[in-house]
Each structure stands twice: as C-alpha cells, then as structure tokens.
C-alpha cells in the first residue's frame with residue numbers, strides 16, 4: 001500500500017476556520033424531517049459520508065430529499081409515508097445511522113435488512129437489539145443479533161422503562177425512536193448524561209417527549225411536524241484545530257459557529273483545566289442549541305485526569321486529546337473510557353500504538369490510557385486504522401513532529417470532515 005506523507009517544517013497556525021456541520025445533528029435532522037409532516041429545511045448540513053448513508057436510507061424508503069451542498073430539503077410524509085425499500089440498507093461505516101435506524105425500523109410494518117463495512121460489522125449491536133426486542137421487535141442477525149448483517153421484522157411495539165447499561169446516546173436515541181410508535185410510555189434512564197440532541201430536536205419537531213423525574217419519557221401521541229434546522233459547527237471536528245492551536249508554538253486559531261451544547265463541551269472543560277488559553281465569543285442560541293466562536297492561543301499545558309461524567313461529553317475527542325497530552329507537562333490519565341474499544345476501531349489501541357510509534361510516552365489501560373509529557377514527537381509510519389478520527393490525529397501530530405508522519409491512507413477523513421485539509425491549509429502559515 002502506498003503511504004501518504006505529512007511534513008510541516010516550522011508550522012504556525014493563524015486565522016479562522018468555519019468548521020462543518022455537526023454529524024450527530026445532521027443525521028437526526030434527516031431522520032426527524034423524514035418522519036415528520038411537511039418540508040424540513042436544513043442548513044449547514046454535514047456533507048460527510050456517514051450522513052449520506054442516512055439520506056440514502058430515507059430516499060430508499062421513498063422520501064424526497066433535495067440536496068445542494070450543505071442545504072437540504074426533506075419532504076416528510078410522516079412515519080406512515082415510509083415504504084419498504086427495494087434492497088438491503090448499506091450503512092457503510094456509520095454507527096449512528098445503524099443504531100438510530102434500528103430503533104426506527106423496529107416500529108415500521110415491513111421487513112428490512114442492514115449491512116455495513118468491515119468496521120461496522122465488528123461493532124456491537126446487541127446494545128440496541130436487547131431493548132428493542134423487549135419492546136416487541138423481531139430482530140435477527142449474526143450471533144443472535146449482536147452483529148450485522150441484521151434483519152428487522154418491524155411491527156407493533158410496547159413502551160418499556162429502560163436504564164442504559166452503556167453510556168451511549170445512540171442506544172438512548174434508538175429506544176426513544178421506537179418509543180415514538182410504541183403503545184404506552186417509553187422511559188429511558190441514564191446514570192451519566194450523554195449527548196441530548198435527540199431529546200432537544202424531537203421536542204422541536206412536536207414529539208410528546210418530556211424530561212421527568214423518572215427519566216426521559218416519550219409516547220406516540222405527539223404529531224411530528226417539519227421544523228427547520230440550522231446545524232451548528234461540529235465541536236468534535238473543531239477539536240482537531242483547537243488542539244493544534246494549543247500545541248503548535250505561536251498559533252492563534254478561531255473556530256466559528258461551534259456547537260456548545262453542554263452535553264458536548266467536555267473537551268473545553270478539560271483543555272481549560274490543562275491551562276489552555278481559550279476564549280468563547282459571540283455566544284447565541286439557534287434551534288435550542290448554543291453556539292459560539294472559540295479562540296485558542298498556544299500556551300504551555302499541564303497534565304490532568306479525565307474521568308467520570310466528562311467522558312461521554314468528549315468521547316470522540318479522546319484521540320486528539322491524547323495527542324495534546326503528549327505536549328503537556330506531567331501525567332495525563334484518561335479513565336472510564338472503555339467505550340473507545342467499540343468505536344470505528346479500538347481507539348485505545350490505535351491511539352497508543354500510533355503515538356508510541358511517533359515517540360510519545362503513552363500506556364494503554366483497560367479503560368483508557370496514561371500519557372507522560374511533554375515529548376518532542378519524532379515522526380514515523382503509522383496507520384489510520386481506517387478510522388477518520390485516528391487519521392486526523394495523525395495529521396495534526398505531524399505539525400509537532402521532527403520528521404514526517406507517514407500514514408497508510410487519509411480518505412477515511414471524508415466520513416466526518418471532508419474539508420479537513422482545505423481548512424488546515426487556510427490557517428497554516
């Protein structure tokens with residue numbers, strides 16, 4: 001395989017980046033728009049490959065979706081307007097599409113089949129299949145429905161009370177989506193708060209969903225009506241330039257219109273704790289979501305401990321946070337993050353392997369990693385593991401490496417951040 005090489009001699013980052021739309025909110029805008037009545041207008045939609053999987057799924061079920069760049073019109077005809085697709089769904093690399101669609105498809109009156117790429121086929125689906133079966137769904141798949149390919153025989157569902165055994169917004173969302181058609185109340189309880197975009201958006205689309213003492217309660221009573229969505233910039237994408245600005249000497253970077261929903265801003269809390277110079281400006285609220293501009297300046301950082309409730313609030317940012325920690329003085333300990341093992345790849349292994357190859361002092365643990373810094377990275381040959389976030393971490397690592405970073409591929413970055421290299425070029429001095 002031919003490698004791609006990243007080499008930046010004495011780089012400095014300066015300028016503004018308008019990071020693309022949030023991936024979680026983009027997926028949900030298509031799903032909720034498609035099952036509502038009327039036309040949902042979406043702006044700043046993420047043009048990433050994962051979000052295309054969600055668009056394709058609804059087109060295959062007969063929903064008219066017009067897309068011009070980041071503007072999307074979804075012509076929803078309600079849940080009853082969805083038709084049985086002609087073939088099986090290919091959800092590619094997208095865990096969010098798969099888990100949320102499993103929830104929705106469970107309540108539809110037809111059979112559907114789902115498959116995905118090699119990475120998705122290894123990711124656990126029993127976390128959604130178990131509660132959906134409890135609601136009455138008939139689901140069959142590899143190893144008793146633990147893995148794709150999966151067949152869903154949708155039909156009548158009943159509400160359940162479900163306490164999440166894993167800290168996962170995808171599981172929460174799958175159960176809430178099934179709850180939209182289930183008889184009676186569906187209650188989801190979580191011990192640690194995970195991203196709440198499903199709750200915020202379903203309420204805006206008119207669902208009967210409430211946050212009560214006993215948990216998040218949804219019924220089939222609300223009529224879903226189209227609702228325009230302005231997708232905030234993705235903090236999980238912004239995190240790569242936030243980290244780059246913090247560790248590349250002399251840098252000042254501003255990230256515009258970034259989503260600042262409190263269930264997503266763990267990365268800001270942690271980098272501030274590490275001593276980073278971050279300011280937030282132009283704070284405003286759009287469609288129930290807080291957004292603002294982030295400015296980061298290079299400054300000395302110190303190690304910290306990252307554990308507990310903050311983990312789900314920064315779960316996708318841990319690869320880039322680990323790189324940042326290699327440049328901080330002292331020890332950084334990341335704990336309670338065993339979920340990293342079931343992402344696009346085992347991200348504990350991928351991060352530790354790659355950063356070790358690049359000269360960092362990092363040790364994997366059962367539920368995270370320990371990093372001792374600071375280390376001047378040497379460069380070297382790493383693998384993206386075909387995981388977009390590992391690939392972007394590799395590119396940012398090249399900015400602080402003495403010699404080039406070579407990687408087996410970079411196309412996986414199109415999953416969540418197709419304009420990543422353009423945005424990097426724009427601020428590279």
Ligand SMILES: O=C(O)C1=C[C@@H](OP(=O)(O)O)[C@@H](O)[C@H](O)C1
Nearest residue numbers: 024096167168169170171315316
């Ligand atoms: O609900 C979502 O949009 C997501 C939830 C998280 O996954 P889990 O629910 O598996 O934690 C996150 O890692 C993923 O990128 C997007």
Ligand SMILES: C=C(OP(=O)(O)O)C(=O)O
Nearest residue numbers: 093094095096097316343
């Ligand atoms: C884990 C991720 O996504 P998904 O679960 O949708 O594949 C991610 O984007 O880092």
